[in-house]
Amino acid sequence: MKFIKFFLVGIFFGIVLVKSEAVSWYRIIEMFKFQSFHMYGIIGSAVVLGGLGVWLIKKMKVKNIDGKVIQIPPKERSFTRYLFGGSIFGLGWALAGACPGPMYILVGTGVFSMLIVIAAAILGTFAYGVLKNKLPH
Template sequence: MKSLKFILAGILFGIIMSKSEAISWYRMQEMFRFQSFHMYGLMGTAVVLGSIAVFLIKKFYVNDYTGSPIVIQDKDKGFARYMLGGTIFGLGWALTGACPGPMFVNIGHGYFGMLVVIFGALIGTFLYGVFKNKLPH
């Protein structure tokens, strides 16, 4: 029962992603072709809400689900690595039409071809773990 709130949050996330059309491949295509503001508005809203959430977490010293304090560390400045990582992420997003959140929501909608995308994402994550110590951080 302790996990029920997380399951409900995931269901709510899926509903919001679906109703906002953030899982639509056509909306992604419009965004990457600069034909519509829809996805930019959604992402801008997410950035603003995320910034507010991080601010509140820092201000009120919020704890995680185990009771441990959430610590958000400052990141060092490394423009090149963010550009490389963002480029890889963006290419995967453009090729598949989905970033990590919508991949799972699309499966819930019955687009089982996303299982191939999730498998690729898991392989990529595994390979990152294998080569992490050899990569510039």
């Protein structure tokens, strides 16, 4: 029963992303061609709100669903690691026209070709799991 709240928040988030055109392939292409500020404004707002949210979680010692205080470990400092990973993520985003969250939203709006992209993302995640021990971390 408590997961219904998360399901409803997900539906609301999907509606917001569709209405703000954040899942629009045309908006994403405009962003990658530096033709419009629209997506940069959305992403910038998300970064600011995310940073504020993390700060509030740490400051107010927010508890998770199990009643334990949320601990956010510090990130490793590695310029090349994040540059390489971000480049792969951005390339996939540009090729598919969607990042992971909107892939599911697009299926919900009737773009069933995204099922191929979701299958490829799952395959990529599986491949990473198999190769993880052989990759530099």
